[in-house]
Structures are given as C-alpha cells and as structure tokens.
Amino acid sequence: NAGVTQTPKFRILKIGQSMTLQCTQDMNHNYMYWYRQDPGMGLKLIYYSVGAGITDKGEVPNGYNVSRSTTEDFPLRLELAAPSQTSVYFCASAWEPQHFGDGTRLSIL
C-alpha cells in the first residue's frame, strides 16, 4: 500500500520557469490537500479538493493552480516560478487523519 506518493522529491527551477508537482493516492480518499512548509512557519494550505472535479483555494493560493480530474491524482502547477515559492510542498489526503506524502523540496534560483 503506497499511500500518498509525491514526485519529484527534489527540483531546482529558474525564475520564470513552470512545473507540475505530482501527487497520487491509492486509498480512494475524496479529500486532498496541498501545503507548503517554510522554516518556522508550519504548514500553510495552498489548495484543496473534496472530490474529482472540485477544487478550492486555501490560505496561500497565489502563483499556483490545481486540477482534480480523478480521485487518485491532484497535481499542483507553478506557472511562473518566483524565489518566494522556494519551499517544501506536501500533499495530503483524507481528513481525520490527514495522510501526508514525503514532500517535494523545491528551490527557485
């Protein structure tokens, strides 16, 4: 049972580039979330989804986009990477409790 799988684990981007962070879960959970984790700041919610075809903004959505075409997948898109988006990104599924992936460490230079 893989749980929540995030790819890639690490990535370095140049300013202005775009990329998609992948998240897949095999537990048939309806709820999925994207967080960013910055040192000393805890986890901030970027976007969430309550089911296929339904997404909504969290606390810090600017600069990101998401889609949810299937129950399993919830990709996060960065269109124009900025240094402020350097962070560790976590995907999670379910509500009580939330099951987290191991994160994507993203650096934008």
Add this chain to the structure above:
Amino acid sequence: QQQVKQSPQSLIVQKGGISIINCAYENTAFDYFPWYQQFPGKGPALLIAIRPDVSEKKEGRFTISFNKSAKQFSLHIMDSQPGDSATYFCAAGLSYNTDKLIFGTGTRLQVFP
C-alpha cells in the same frame, strides 16, 4: 481568529525526561485538535488527536491535555526517548468545514541519551 500559537520553538530533553509542548487557539468553534509528528525528510504523520468533550487523552507515552476554557492544549511525552526526536505540530480544525485545519509553527524536539 484562525491562528494556532505553538511553543516552544525548540526543546532539548534528556532521555527519560518529560517533554511538554503547548498550543493555544482563538476560534472557539474548533472541535478537532490533532498532533502530528514529522521526521526529517518525511511528511507529518498523525500522533494523537483529541476532541473538546474530553480533557485528556493518553496513548502510550503520549498524552494530550485539553483546557477548553483557556483555549489551550498540550502534548506531554513521558519517558522521552532519542527516537522521539522530531518536529511536532499541533493543529486545530472544524469537523464540518474540512479546509480549516490550522497548523501551529512546530516544535523541534531533541532527546539526548
């Protein structure tokens, strides 16, 4: 109103000691209070959770104490072990509004032998 304040930022405890991490919340509507444990390079994982209808919940060496009137809750780790060294996050949420899990800023715990 949506903040969860966590302290201390870091904690050093000797093996066998008691580790205590405190959290305070503002929104009295919160009804779900989980604690997550995170090891380096890994995602957070649920450690223990409590609801406001009880004042204490214990699972092994881990205990949550909850004070509804003070809007505070804390994690106690008894007989702390080096394997407990991790970052701990408290959180608060609303069962009926599943986008509202608000995390504290985290406590880095180091347990020395």
